[in-house]
Each structure stands twice: as C-alpha cells, then as structure tokens.
Amino acid sequence: MLGRTASGLFWMSRYLERSENTARLIDAGFHLALTRPSEAAPNEWASVLSTSGADEAYKAKYDGYEGLNVVDFLLRDTANPGSVLSMVHMARENARQVRTALTREAFEATNEAWMTLRDLLAKPVSERDLPSVLNMIRQQSALVRGAIHGTMLRNDVYNFLRIGTFLERADNTARILDVKYYVLLPSIAHVGAALDNVQWEKILRAVSAHRAYRWLNGEGVTARGISEFLILDRQFPRSLAFSVAKVTENLNHLARDYGDRPESLVHAESMSAMFDRQTIAAITEIGLHGFLREFIRDHYGLAGTIASDYRFHE
Amino acid sequence: MLTQYAQIMSRQCFGLAQNLAFPRDCYSLVAMSTEQTYFDEMLGFDETARSPYTDYDAWFQAEDIKRLRRKATEAEASFRKTGITFNVYGESEAAERLIPFDIVRRIISGREWDRLSKGIEQRVRALNAFLYDIYHNQEIIKAGRIPAELIANNDAFLPEMIGVTPPGGVYTHIVGTDIVRTGENDFFVLEDNARTPSGVSYMLENRETMMQMFPELFSQIKVREVAGYPRSLRRSLAATRPPAINSSDTPVIAVLTPGMYNSAFYEHAFLADQMGAELVEGHDLRVVDGRIAMRTTQGYQAIDVLYRRVDDEYLDPLTFNPQSALGVAGIMDVYRAGGITIANAPGSGIADDKAVYSYMPEIVEFYTGESALLKNVPTWRCSDPQSLQYVLDNLAALVVKEVHGSGGYGMLVGPTASKREISTFATKLKAHPSNYIAQPTLSLSTVPIFTRAGLAPRHVDLRPYVLVSPDKVTITPGGLTRVALKKGSLVVNSSQGGGTKDTWVLED
Known part of the structure; x- marks a missing residue:
C-alpha cells in the first residue's frame, strides 16, 4: 500500500x-x-x-x-x-x-x-x-x-482506518473532559460528592454515554465516577483506555502483517500499559488537568510517529 | 412512434441543411444526398427501420414513458453516488458535473462492427510502425511520402525518443480511434487519440448501468461483452514489461494520475482498481537503484509498467517542463535504460497530431502495403498558402481545429458560428496559419435519444478502445458513443454539452 x-x-x-x-x-x-x-x-x-x-x-x-x-x-x-x-x-x-x-x-x-x-x-x-x-x-x-x-477486508487498509478513528476519538474525549475539568475539580477529590446535575448530563451526552453510565452506575453520579468512566473504562467505546487499546491492537496487526516492530507500536504499547496500571485515585493525585494535558501531548506525538513509520509523507 | 420520430428527424435536418454549403469536391466524401438529410442509424435515409433496429420500435411502443423517465433519473442518481463526476476547467471545485447519460441504446450490427474493427486494427498497426520508423530510420521521409518539416518542426515529436525502442516494440498501448458515420457504408476516422485517450470508464459504467436498468433486454438480445476491458488492459500492459526484469514474478503495474482534481480522475481510479494496480501520483514516485519506485507503507517498491495519464510535457521535470510537479524527476533516463515501461510511450503524440493526420492514408499504405480500409476526413492544412486561402474563403462551411488542440476547445464550427465569431477566428487563423487544419462539416449520423417528447434524433460519434500488445491488437466491441444533446448540434465533446450512450454490438 x-x-x-x-x-x-x-x-x-x-x-x-x-x-x-x-x-x-x-x-x-x-x-x-x-x-x-x-x-x-x-x-x-x-x-x-x-x-x-x-x-x-x-x-x-x-x-x-x-x-x-x-x-x-x-x-x-x-x-x-x-x-x-x-x-x-x-x-x-x-x-x-x-x-x-x-x-x-x-x-x-x-x-x-x-x-x-x-x-x-x-x-x-x-x-x-x-x-x-x-x-x-x-x-x-x-x-x-x-x-x-x-x-x-481486515487488512492494512482496515487497520489504518481504525487507527484514525480511535486516535481522533481519544483526543476528542480527552478535550471534552479537559474543558470541563474545572466543573469536576471541586468535587473529584471527595469520593461520593454530588455533582451539578445539568453539567454531568452535558458531559455524558457529549460522548453519548448518559445511558450507559446510568446502566452501570445507577443514580450514583459523581465527578470521580464520570472521570473514571471516560478515562479508564474498558467497555465504554469512547473512553481513553478503550481507544488507546484499539490503536495498539491495530498497530499490532500491522506489525504482524509487515513483519516489523516500529517505534509507534512501542509507543502505543507503553501508553496502553500506563492505562492498565492507572487508577482514578492516582489521576486525582496528579491532577486531572495535568493528566489530560500530558495525555493529549503524548497522543499527538503518537500520531506523528505513525505517520513517519508508515511513510505518510516523503 | 416510428413515423413521429421520422418527422422530427426531417424537420430538424431541414433546419440545418439550409446553412450548409459544401465545397464541390467534398460532396461525395461527406455523403450528402441531394435532399441533404442526415443518415439516421435507425432509419437510414428513409423511413424504414434498418436491420439492427428492427425490434426497436416494438420495444419502445411497449415501454411506459413514465417508467423510462424514472429510470433516467435513477441512472443519474447512481452515477452521482458512484462519483462518476468531473470538474470543468474554470469552474469552482464544488461544481461537480456529470456527463449526461442517455438511456436508450445505440446499436451496431456484428457484421458492421467486424468490418470496422478490421479498419481500426490496420490503422493502429500502421500508427505503431510509423512511430517506430519516425524515431529510428525515418524511411517514410526518405521515401518522400511525408515532408521532413512535418516531423522536424512538430512539438509533439520528442528528440529524446530517437533511437529508443520501447519494450515489446509497442508505442501506443491504448488508442481511442474517433469514428464518425455519414452513410450506410461510410465511416471516417476523425482523430486517432494515441496519447492518453479517456472515456473508457464511461463505456464500462454505461453498460453496467444499462444491465441494471434493462436486464430483460440483455436476456432477449445477445450483445457482445465489454466488461473484459480491464483484464485485457492488464494483460496488454503486462506483456510489454521491460524484458530485463525477471519474468517469473507478477509485474507491478501502476496508473499515474495528475491527481483528484483532474477531470478524468474517476477514470484513473476506476482503471487502477479494476486492474488491481496502484494509483500513484508524481510525489509518490522517485528513482531508486535505476528503477522507478513508489513509496509504500513498507518502503520503496519498484514499478515495472506505468500506465501514465499525464501528458509528455509533465512527465519528467528534468527532461521536459521543469515546473511540473505531476511527473517523476529522472523517469526518462530510467525509461531509456530499460528500467520501466511507460504506456503510452513518450512521443506517441506525434501520431495523433492533426497535421500528421492529414497524411494517414499515405502512412497506412506505406507500412501495411494496403490501402486504408477506413477513410480520412478530407483535411486542408492551413500551413499551405493555397489551402489557407480556400479555408478563409469558405469558413462558414468548414470546421477549423487547432493542430494540437483537443476537447473541442479553440475550434470553429462554421455552419453554426455567427458572422462575428467567424471574423474573429479568421484573424487568429491568419496570424498563425500552421496552427490550424480545416475539414468540411461532416453530416454526422443521428441516433435516437430519449427526450421529454419521446425519441428524437441527435448526432453522434464513436470512440472504440484499442489495446496493442506485442502479439496482438484487441478492440473492445462497441466503445464510447458521444452524443450532441442539443438539437441540431454537431459538437459531441462532453466539455461542450455532449452526453454518452451505451453502444451495443450485436452477436449476429
């Protein structure tokens, strides 16, 4: 290709x-x-x-x-x-x-x-x-x-399409959270603190997650719960962890097909591993804003490495 | 219905015929009958259906007009969805246009086609022999059959190709021979498109669309297939791979496009897709170890055969236009060293030059030893002072074309031009006479098209597609019929309001 x-x-x-x-x-x-x-x-x-x-x-x-x-x-x-x-x-x-x-x-x-x-x-x-x-x-x-x-066909064409989808999605979810981090901030440190109804509804709606979240969490809407859901949930298809795992999976397919192990795969795997270890408590410790900024930057770098590994440009 | 169609036909023809005045010596050649009616492919010169069209009337009578209208709308929607659109030069990018498609078929009998295709094959073989000769010993000039200036002063002649023999000896892998008909047995070649003829995707998509719209017709009537074209194209291209390259691997074929804003981009993508070839642009390519290679996700991969849809001028900025970003720097050196096949070969354009065209009868005879089976349209070369005078005196009756022009741009159709247009054109012509040739206004045949009022006759031409490989010439039965949709118009180019039709060659 x-x-x-x-x-x-x-x-x-x-x-x-x-x-x-x-x-x-x-x-x-x-x-x-x-x-x-x-x-x-x-x-x-x-x-x-x-x-x-x-x-x-x-x-x-x-x-x-x-x-x-x-x-x-x-x-x-x-x-x-x-x-x-x-x-x-x-x-x-x-x-x-x-x-x-x-x-x-x-x-x-x-x-x-x-x-x-x-x-x-x-x-x-x-x-x-x-x-x-x-x-x-x-x-x-x-x-x-x-x-x-x-x-x-589930070949390299499909892999590049999927990589684009999930890179963009993770970036968008991170930005939605980051713009609203100050809304979540006052209460995120306090487990169980209730959140402004309309605000959380908006954040969840923006990622089409208001129903899913309620299914999983009932009425217990907390800032911490939402952050955890959008960052770390393994089942929600728009969470950061889910998206990064998908990017890694597709890069792995490519690597197997092409028989190499490029830098972008190593990078994505280390991001995936970070999400495996990550807890919402630790993120709160770092600070939500700082965590998201770092993620967006790291993720942007990954997109660049993919472009150079697969020779998008001369 | 047939009578009604015939009436429309004669009314229309009379309207135009009054404007026509042909030079006496062209009378017989353009097959104008004394009544000055056009040859209609359904009715001939009278009002009885010709044999390939005997069932046409019965079919049309049985059809529901509303249903046909609906089908025409469906066809247009399907072309848009597929993205068979093009951009017109000078219009905004958003203005994507469709070439109008007429839903009723044009029919050619198998017998007619076989005769026609013999003539085309002869002509295409002669073109290849001519190209070889012109870039090697120039025997035809030595024999005094064509003047040396015709080649020496011609921009389409590439000195870079002197002494170069393309792989398999094939110059024109793909040719589109434009043919017009003026009578029962009168076919003329209007142009030999030997550079990068376009339109074949329309031939294929038109047939595909017709089979979806009228499956019942195809089960009743046996029509020769066109769908094998992409496979034949691939085979033809593969057969001319550079001989120095190991012949046990599958050759790597790529289609070179100027990019998605080119008006024929859909066709480039379509052909690449159908052949299983890569669609590349100039900036995907570079010279690597004496080969032309494309940048893939896994590194550079060498190409064996490049089907280029980029003109000679833009092919190699090192050899030709240094501004060109559409080509590949160094490709001409690789080509001359046998590292890649370029289809069509650079320099093939000399064979479809309009000044060279006027010598085609001599060219065919010189290389095949036979007289040409297909006639040339009589052509005045304006470079000759006597001809120029004649052309200037008769502008209102002639079609005048630029020698290097195409697409119907920059031409004058005398009979339909205003006095003002004619006098403006005369000034241009006098300033650069050798830029122009002139031909009589041919009475192009008409075929039925579907209009709001039912069937109506419109003028058409035909572009069959010819594939040349070292061992054979393959001509797809039929080709692209271009139709002037405007009543009475003789200009069929899509850039000037022409449409297309599916062309059926019967299995008879």
Missing part, C-alpha cells in the same frame, strides 16, 4: 469521527441551553467552541456567544475547517483520493453522506430542525461505519 493511501485512510476516518463528535458536542450544548437559565447559556457555548478548538476563529467572526451563531459556525461554516460540513467534505475528499483501497460500498456510503449533508446544510438550520439535522449527521456516520465494517 502507498504511504499516501495509508495517510488518506487515516485522515478520512479521523475527519468522519470528528464530525460525528462535533455533532454530539452541539447536541449537548443545545440541550444545556434549553435546560439552563438564559444567562448561563453563553458560557456553555463558549466551552463547546473551545472543546472543538474553534474559539479563536469564532471570535474573529462574531461578537458574543449567541446559540444559533455558534451552531451555524460549528455545523456549516465552510470557513471553519472544524465545522461538520468542512470535515465531512474533507473525509469525502480523502475517500476519493484513496477510493481504490475502499470497497465500492464504503466509498459510496461516504460519498452519499457528503451529498446528503451538503444538501441538508446548504441553508442555516433553525432551532426547530436542529435535533433532526444532528440525528442525520450521526446516522450518516453510522452508515459509513457499517459499510466499512461489513465489506472491508
């Missing part, structure tokens, strides 16, 4: 994953804005923007955090490279670039996702239509994932 193809697959799945996560973030923000007194909403929208890394670009364009402006910027502003529309476009451009590596179904699902969302996001989305638009974004994303899952 060409290094450029590996890169295209990796980025295609990163963009797809991120567009879906951005839709979730918007959903969570929207929910909060509906359930909160109106003076609190701008703060929430500001934190949504900073989670998606679009705060600066937004401020350059708008004054104040008006809900529909934020939604428009994150959903369909083509001048914002992090908007859902821009990212689905980039995912599709990468898919075109590597279409010989994809099955016809996988390519067509991606292409159709883009065509559908391009039409859906051609005009500003009203408050009334927002829930169904967000739903459609998640649905299109699920269709692409389904086509990939159901038709692709």
Whole structure:
C-alpha cells in the first residue's frame, strides 16, 4: 500500500469521527441551553467552541456567544475547517483520493453522506430542525461505519482506518473532559460528592454515554465516577483506555502483517500499559488537568510517529 | 412512434441543411444526398427501420414513458453516488458535473462492427510502425511520402525518443480511434487519440448501468461483452514489461494520475482498481537503484509498467517542463535504460497530431502495403498558402481545429458560428496559419435519444478502445458513443454539452 493511501485512510476516518463528535458536542450544548437559565447559556457555548478548538476563529467572526451563531459556525461554516460540513467534505475528499483501497460500498456510503449533508446544510438550520439535522449527521456516520465494517477486508487498509478513528476519538474525549475539568475539580477529590446535575448530563451526552453510565452506575453520579468512566473504562467505546487499546491492537496487526516492530507500536504499547496500571485515585493525585494535558501531548506525538513509520509523507 | 420520430428527424435536418454549403469536391466524401438529410442509424435515409433496429420500435411502443423517465433519473442518481463526476476547467471545485447519460441504446450490427474493427486494427498497426520508423530510420521521409518539416518542426515529436525502442516494440498501448458515420457504408476516422485517450470508464459504467436498468433486454438480445476491458488492459500492459526484469514474478503495474482534481480522475481510479494496480501520483514516485519506485507503507517498491495519464510535457521535470510537479524527476533516463515501461510511450503524440493526420492514408499504405480500409476526413492544412486561402474563403462551411488542440476547445464550427465569431477566428487563423487544419462539416449520423417528447434524433460519434500488445491488437466491441444533446448540434465533446450512450454490438 502507498504511504499516501495509508495517510488518506487515516485522515478520512479521523475527519468522519470528528464530525460525528462535533455533532454530539452541539447536541449537548443545545440541550444545556434549553435546560439552563438564559444567562448561563453563553458560557456553555463558549466551552463547546473551545472543546472543538474553534474559539479563536469564532471570535474573529462574531461578537458574543449567541446559540444559533455558534451552531451555524460549528455545523456549516465552510470557513471553519472544524465545522461538520468542512470535515465531512474533507473525509469525502480523502475517500476519493484513496477510493481504490475502499470497497465500492464504503466509498459510496461516504460519498452519499457528503451529498446528503451538503444538501441538508446548504441553508442555516433553525432551532426547530436542529435535533433532526444532528440525528442525520450521526446516522450518516453510522452508515459509513457499517459499510466499512461489513465489506472491508481486515487488512492494512482496515487497520489504518481504525487507527484514525480511535486516535481522533481519544483526543476528542480527552478535550471534552479537559474543558470541563474545572466543573469536576471541586468535587473529584471527595469520593461520593454530588455533582451539578445539568453539567454531568452535558458531559455524558457529549460522548453519548448518559445511558450507559446510568446502566452501570445507577443514580450514583459523581465527578470521580464520570472521570473514571471516560478515562479508564474498558467497555465504554469512547473512553481513553478503550481507544488507546484499539490503536495498539491495530498497530499490532500491522506489525504482524509487515513483519516489523516500529517505534509507534512501542509507543502505543507503553501508553496502553500506563492505562492498565492507572487508577482514578492516582489521576486525582496528579491532577486531572495535568493528566489530560500530558495525555493529549503524548497522543499527538503518537500520531506523528505513525505517520513517519508508515511513510505518510516523503 | 416510428413515423413521429421520422418527422422530427426531417424537420430538424431541414433546419440545418439550409446553412450548409459544401465545397464541390467534398460532396461525395461527406455523403450528402441531394435532399441533404442526415443518415439516421435507425432509419437510414428513409423511413424504414434498418436491420439492427428492427425490434426497436416494438420495444419502445411497449415501454411506459413514465417508467423510462424514472429510470433516467435513477441512472443519474447512481452515477452521482458512484462519483462518476468531473470538474470543468474554470469552474469552482464544488461544481461537480456529470456527463449526461442517455438511456436508450445505440446499436451496431456484428457484421458492421467486424468490418470496422478490421479498419481500426490496420490503422493502429500502421500508427505503431510509423512511430517506430519516425524515431529510428525515418524511411517514410526518405521515401518522400511525408515532408521532413512535418516531423522536424512538430512539438509533439520528442528528440529524446530517437533511437529508443520501447519494450515489446509497442508505442501506443491504448488508442481511442474517433469514428464518425455519414452513410450506410461510410465511416471516417476523425482523430486517432494515441496519447492518453479517456472515456473508457464511461463505456464500462454505461453498460453496467444499462444491465441494471434493462436486464430483460440483455436476456432477449445477445450483445457482445465489454466488461473484459480491464483484464485485457492488464494483460496488454503486462506483456510489454521491460524484458530485463525477471519474468517469473507478477509485474507491478501502476496508473499515474495528475491527481483528484483532474477531470478524468474517476477514470484513473476506476482503471487502477479494476486492474488491481496502484494509483500513484508524481510525489509518490522517485528513482531508486535505476528503477522507478513508489513509496509504500513498507518502503520503496519498484514499478515495472506505468500506465501514465499525464501528458509528455509533465512527465519528467528534468527532461521536459521543469515546473511540473505531476511527473517523476529522472523517469526518462530510467525509461531509456530499460528500467520501466511507460504506456503510452513518450512521443506517441506525434501520431495523433492533426497535421500528421492529414497524411494517414499515405502512412497506412506505406507500412501495411494496403490501402486504408477506413477513410480520412478530407483535411486542408492551413500551413499551405493555397489551402489557407480556400479555408478563409469558405469558413462558414468548414470546421477549423487547432493542430494540437483537443476537447473541442479553440475550434470553429462554421455552419453554426455567427458572422462575428467567424471574423474573429479568421484573424487568429491568419496570424498563425500552421496552427490550424480545416475539414468540411461532416453530416454526422443521428441516433435516437430519449427526450421529454419521446425519441428524437441527435448526432453522434464513436470512440472504440484499442489495446496493442506485442502479439496482438484487441478492440473492445462497441466503445464510447458521444452524443450532441442539443438539437441540431454537431459538437459531441462532453466539455461542450455532449452526453454518452451505451453502444451495443450485436452477436449476429
């Protein structure tokens, strides 16, 4: 496989994953804005923007955090490279670039996702239509994932797609937690301290985990419990530990196929091992913010090593 | 329905015929009957169905028009979903366009096809012999059959290829011979596309789409297959691998594309995929140990055969255009040393140059010892002062083309041009006469297309795809039919509003 193809697959799945996560973030923000007194909403929208890394670009364009402006910027502003529309476009451009590596179904699902969302996001989305638009974004994303899952050979092509997905996912989950760390902070050290209802709901919604969390933990919602769930849970598919394990697993497949043991695998394995030993008490000790910052940095380095190990660029 | 179609046909033809005035010496060649009607492939010159079309009317009568309309919409949606779109130069990136697809078939009888394909094979063999000769001893010039300036002053001639023999002696692995029809037995070659002919993916996708839309027709009517093309292409390319390379391994084949913003990118990806070849870009490649190698996830891997869809000019920045980022620095040296096969060979463009085209009858005769089976369109070379004068005097009746142009750009279609367009063109022509050739406006045949009003005749041409390997020439039955969708229009290029149709060669 060409290094450029590996890169295209990796980025295609990163963009797809991120567009879906951005839709979730918007959903969570929207929910909060509906359930909160109106003076609190701008703060929430500001934190949504900073989670998606679009705060600066937004401020350059708008004054104040008006809900529909934020939604428009994150959903369909083509001048914002992090908007859902821009990212689905980039995912599709990468898919075109590597279409010989994809099955016809996988390519067509991606292409159709883009065509559908391009039409859906051609005009500003009203408050009334927002829930169904967000739903459609998640649905299109699920269709692409389904086509990939159901038709692709489990070879290097698949591995690069999966690596992109989980690298992006871990990064997104870490950012969601980090932006909200100050909300969790006062109570995280105190086992069992109750948390602002709406806040925790938002964090869990942003990773589609509010149901899963309740299933596993009943009504006992604590800052510590949420942090543990999103960082260390082995079953939750959007936790850091889960994502890192998946990246490691796919790098291992590649190493076995190619018969080597590159630096990126060594790096990923050491990250996995760290999560095996890690406890929420220890993370609290280090400080949640510090832990997440360190993770994001380390993880960013891993992505770079993968790119150079597999010759994404010359 | 047939009568109605015939009426539409004659009305349309009269409208245009009044504008046409042909030079007397071309009358017989362009097969204009005295009534000046076009040859219709379904009805001929009168109103009775020709043999390949005898059941067409019955089929159309039995079809539900609404159902056909729905199918046309479905076909378009399926092309979009598959991403068979292209970008038009000068339009924004978002403006992805489809080449319109007409859902009714064009039919050619097996007998007609066999005759046609003999003529194509003869012509393509002659082209390869010509290329070999031109880059070696130039016997044809020594024999006085073509003037030396034709080659010496031609930009398409690559001095870098002098004395180089491509692996297997094949220059044009893939040729697209553009053919037009003007009568029952009158076929003309309009152009020999010997560089990087495109459109074959449309031939394949059109057939695929037709089989999905009208499976019942394919079970009733035996149509010759086109689906074997990618396999034949692979075989043809593999057969010309460099001889110095160990022949027991499977050859490594790659398709070189200028990238995804090229208008034919879909086709490049499609062919690579169908052949099981890598789709590479210039920046994936470099010279490693005297070979051209591609950067893979496991290091550099040497390529044996490169099917390039990049023009000569951009192939090697060290030899040709130094600005080019589309090619590979040093590939010409590797090629000359026998380290890689390039298909089509660099310098093949001299064979489809429009000035060289006008000598094709002589070229075919010189190399095959036979007279050409397929006719050339009579061509005036504007470099010749007498011809230039004639062309200037008759611009309103002629088609004038740039010698190196393609895609229907920069050409004048006299009969449909305004007075102003003609006078502007005359100025350009006088400034650079040797840049142009002129041909009579051919009365291209018409075939039925499906319109809102039912079947209506439109002008078409045909591009069959020819594969050349050291031991044989393979021609896929049928090819790409391009159709001028605008009523009365003679310009079939997709960049100028043309569409495509599936082309059936019957098993008869």
